[in-house]
Amino acid sequence: MKTARTAETKGTAETAGDRPKDEIYYTQIVVITAMIVFATGFLAAARILVPVAGTAAWISALIGGVIGLGIVVLAGYLAARFPDHSLVRMAERIFGAPLGKLIGLTFAAYCTVVLGLGSRESVLAIWIAFLQTTPPIIISGVFYALIIYAAYLGIEAIARVSLIFFTLVVISLLVLTALAVPVVVPGRLLPVVGNGLRPLIHGGFLAASYAGESVVVLAFIRHLKDKRSASRAMATGVAAGMVVMATATGFGVMMLGVRGISRVTFPVLETARMVGFGQFLERAEILFLALWFSAALLKLAAVFYASITSVADVLGLRDYRPLIIPYALLGTALSLIPKTVLETFDYLSMFVKYSVWYAIALPVVLLVGAVVRGSRRGGENVRGKDAR
Amino acid sequence: MSVARMRVKTKPGAARAGRRWGRTVAMLVCLLAAASVTGCRDAREIESVGFVLGLGVDETADGRIEVWAQVALPSAKPAEGEKQESWTVRSVGDTVWDAVRQLNGRSTKVLFRAHVRALVFGERFARGGVARALDALARDREFRYKSWVFVTSDPVGDVLGAQTEQSSSAALFLDDVMRNTARSLTAPRSRFLDLLTSIEQPGDQPLLARVRLVESEDGGGQPEGGARMAEAGGGRGAEGKQEVGPKELRIEGSAALCGDKMVGWLDAEETAMALMVCNRLAAYSLVMPMPGDEAGTMGFEMIRSHADTLFPKGVHTGDAAGQVMDVVIRITGTVDIREVLSSEQLMSMRSIERLEANISQHLEARVKRLVEAAQNRLGCDIMGIGECVRRKVPARVWEDDVAPTWHEQFGAILIVPDVHFEVGKRGMTMQSPRPVD
Numbered sequence: 001m002k003t004a005r006t007a008e009t010k011g012t013a014e015t016a017g018d019r020p021k022d023e024i025y026y027t028q029i030v031v032i033t034a035m036i037v038f039a040t041g042f043l044a045a046a047r048i049l050v051p052v053a054g055t056a057a058w059i060s061a062l063i064g065g066v067i068g069l070g071i072v073v074l075a076g077y078l079a080a081r082f083p084d085h086s087l088v089r090m091a092e093r094i095f096g097a098p099l100g101k102l103i104g105l106t107f108a109a110y111c112t113v114v115l116g117l118g119s120r121e122s123v124l125a126i127w128i129a130f131l132q133t134t135p136p137i138i139i140s141g142v143f144y145a146l147i148i149y150a151a152y153l154g155i156e157a158i159a160r161v162s163l164i165f166f167t168l169v170v171i172s173l174l175v176l177t178a179l180a181v182p183v184v185v186p187g188r189l190l191p192v193v194g195n196g197l198r199p200l201i202h203g204g205f206l207a208a209s210y211a212g213e214s215v216v217v218l219a220f221i222r223h224l225k226d227k228r229s230a231s232r233a234m235a236t237g238v239a240a241g242m243v244v245m246a247t248a249t250g251f252g253v254m255m256l257g258v259r260g261i262s263r264v265t266f267p268v269l270e271t272a273r274m275v276g277f278g279q280f281l282e283r284a285e286i287l288f289l290a291l292w293f294s295a296a297l298l299k300l301a302a303v304f305y306a307s308i309t310s311v312a313d314v315l316g317l318r319d320y321r322p323l324i325i326p327y328a329l330l331g332t333a334l335s336l337i338p339k340t341v342l343e344t345f346d347y348l349s350m351f352v353k354y355s356v357w358y359a360i361a362l363p364v365v366l367l368v369g370a371v372v373r374g375s376r377r378g379g380e381n382v383r384g385k386d387a388r
Numbered sequence: 389m390s391v392a393r394m395r396v397k398t399k400p401g402a403a404r405a406g407r408r409w410g411r412t413v414a415m416l417v418c419l420l421a422a423a424s425v426t427g428c429r430d431a432r433e434i435e436s437v438g439f440v441l442g443l444g445v446d447e448t449a450d451g452r453i454e455v456w457a458q459v460a461l462p463s464a465k466p467a468e469g470e471k472q473e474s475w476t477v478r479s480v481g482d483t484v485w486d487a488v489r490q491l492n493g494r495s496t497k498v499l500f501r502a503h504v505r506a507l508v509f510g511e512r513f514a515r516g517g518v519a520r521a522l523d524a525l526a527r528d529r530e531f532r533y534k535s536w537v538f539v540t541s542d543p544v545g546d547v548l549g550a551q552t553e554q555s556s557s558a559a560l561f562l563d564d565v566m567r568n569t570a571r572s573l574t575a576p577r578s579r580f581l582d583l584l585t586s587i588e589q590p591g592d593q594p595l596l597a598r599v600r601l602v603e604s605e606d607g608g609g610q611p612e613g614g615a616r617m618a619e620a621g622g623g624r625g626a627e628g629k630q631e632v633g634p635k636e637l638r639i640e641g642s643a644a645l646c647g648d649k650m651v652g653w654l655d656a657e658e659t660a661m662a663l664m665v666c667n668r669l670a671a672y673s674l675v676m677p678m679p680g681d682e683a684g685t686m687g688f689e690m691i692r693s694h695a696d697t698l699f700p701k702g703v704h705t706g707d708a709a710g711q712v713m714d715v716v717i718r719i720t721g722t723v724d725i726r727e728v729l730s731s732e733q734l735m736s737m738r739s740i741e742r743l744e745a746n747i748s749q750h751l752e753a754r755v756k757r758l759v760e761a762a763q764n765r766l767g768c769d770i771m772g773i774g775e776c777v778r779r780k781v782p783a784r785v786w787e788d789d790v791a792p793t794w795h796e797q798f799g800a801i802l803i804v805p806d807v808h809f810e811v812g813k814r815g816m817t818m819q820s821p822r823p824v825d
Contacts (some may be wrong), residue, residue, distance in 0.1 A: 054783040132529065195784055211459060256584075274534055276534070
């Protein structure tokens with residue numbers, strides 16, 4: 001009772017790290033969600049999905065998208081129930097402060113792992129393919145310097161820049177797809193069901209872990225101007241992100257074959273290395289990677305922002321900014337834990353295998369809790385309100 | 389009172405100055421950090437980079453690996469006729485990578501392999517297995533998967549050292565031919581990527597373009613070729629003798645590989661048929677006797693063809709895999725008449741039908757010859773029949789039951805070609821111009 005009262009007295013205005021002036025629009029949530037889903041994962045998703053689902057890996061990505069849609073619909077319901085709350089505040093409102101903070105900590109930990117693995121993957125893609133003699137810590141440092149700046153400016157700035165870069169990234173992917181058409185062999189996608197129905201579904205759940213990363217948006221969905229469209233915006237973002245993922249996987253299989261794609265380090269990068277236009281647009285992969293790097297950067301900035309605002313909420317801080325530098329140092333350190341490429345992909349496989357269950361459980365637990373306890377927007381208790 | 393007022397005025401000013409300093413320091417730190425990541429610290433000037441255009445790999449008689457690199461030598465003035473435009477260097481090592489790293493030691497420039505246009509394997513190396521070169525090249529972040537791959541029975545050094553008047557180096561010549569004359573080429577457009585993907589598929593074995601040195605037909609087309617070849621190849625000819633006289637490069641026919649090992653050559657006609665069966669033949673021209681007029685001839689150009697691999701009795705796998713299956717290769721297409729040297733001018737429907745039947749029979753006989761070569765002489769599936777089976781059966785069945793024994797099964801399959809071609813355009817004239825008798 002006391003716990004519930006404590007939570008109620010804090011209310012929405014005291015949400016830690018809250019920047020009331022920050023406003024995000026429908027399209028920006030779509031874009032941020034899509035970027036969170038595909039921006040780092042699509043570099044190597046094919047080499048995780050293809051060994052499981054074979055030639056049907058692209059269908060697995062679509063199945064993962066469908067599972068992801070289920071997750072964001074639940075998350076959308078949750079956001080609609082608590083339109084002015086961050087995820088930690090929602091959890092506190094539903095389960096009380098101690099348990100709510102614990103859930104908030106697990107969410108912050110989830111975001112931190114996404115951040116660490118995502119940044120490591122992006123740094124590796126640049127380090128292995130382009131800047132071999134540059135120490136990875138420098139690349140990682142540059143990454144985090146930009147992320148710090150983005151986090152300092154707030155989610156509105158990240159959302160606005162994402163809108164600009166998303167357009168460029170989509171154009172780059174369309175160009176890449178068009179240029180790849182002459183070198184692909186569509187027959188390599190056969191047999192349609194690949195290794196069979198069970199592996200296909202298994203692959204779908206692996207792919208769903210990428211779609212499930214969209215729960216990160218719950219940390220800042222309260223900034224959405226039109227609160228009613230949260231569910232639709234997130235669902236559209238997941239659909240767009242997973243279509244990109246499925247296309248990248250499908251083209252990878254058509255170009256390199258099942259065995260080839262399991263062998264290469266970054267299948268999408270190999271696709272970019274293969275394409276060209278005549279003899280005057282060659283070695284253009286750096287252009288693609290520069291754009292993808294920007295997308296990855298914005299994704300990681302959004303995830304970083306979600307992490308620090310959640311931690312600030314858990315700690316009851318009024319402003320998240322004092323956490324930026326320490327958290328960036330933590331992120332840089334985490335991204336350097338996997339010493340080798342093999343180790344990175346091992347961690348990644350582990351994450352992909354299990355994180356989907358967290359992404360499903362989080363909105364389900366909160367929503368069920370909210371329904372059972374009758375919690376609703378603004379901290380009002382539905383049952384109490386009805387009783388009054 | 390006045391001191392207190394001064395303090396009140398000074399504090400915000402000091403804070404502003406502090407912030408300004410802070411920003412300046414932050415900016416300087418960012419600039420310094422940016423300088424460290426641009427690569428300027430150990431930048432390479434373009435003059436110190438050796439752009440490798442062609443790579444050659446062969447095996448010596450004692451089993452060591454020879455590697456050649458053809459490096460572009462760009463000059464400031466385009467009209468410097470006397471200056472060599474490319475330089476070919478050779479090294480020997482225990483493995484491909486060992487030989488490549490020794491190449492680096494022999495060059496004054498940093499060898500940069502991102503512009504390799506042609507990769508030429510010697511026959512001895514190809515017969516021993518090209519996988520020995522694939523690993524080192526596939527790992528190389530500079531090497532491109534779109535480089536053309538060739539096999540030659542001539543000394544690799546001589547092939548790379550051959551000079552043509554059309555291009556500044558042999559590698560560029562090979563690249564130009566593969567890019568620009570695809571429709572008239574009777575060789576597969578084999579890229580490194582195709583080689584990588586097909587050696588792993590027993591049902592879709594690689595065909596690599598063959599490049600040869602042939603006597604120049606015009607006699608004086610390449611005056612410097614012999615001397616340059618001798619320099620590049622260490623003065624060795626096909627039998628270790630000094631080659632004299634102009635020679636030119638010709639891309640024709642192909643080398644058939646079983647897995648990564650070369651098992652034999654296909655001539656131009658067999659290669660064209662193999663490409664037609666795999667739906668990779670862009671165009672093909674042929675000359676044949678005129679039906680009903682043995683003295684006359686006709687020239688055709690195949691402008692379209694499509695092959696379907698059919699399994700009339702279904703695809704048997706598992707226990708029935710030993711029984712294999714019957715395969716019908718149905719090929720349909722269109723030919724355009726390009727030349728008629730005969731009194732028969734094909735002005736009736738019946739003569740056209742007879743011509744179409746004749747062309748179909750002609751091509752069917754050649755496909756049969758290819759099937760015989762693939763099943764008996766080479767013993768590997770260069771026609772992609774296994775790939776068609778792979779697409780029809782579950783992936784696990786293919787991987788576990790069929791693929792491991794596909795080479796043996798392929799030899800026992802009954803393959804029946806069924807070719808139907810029709811005559812399309814006859815050109816801008818209906819009949820041959822001829823003088824009045």
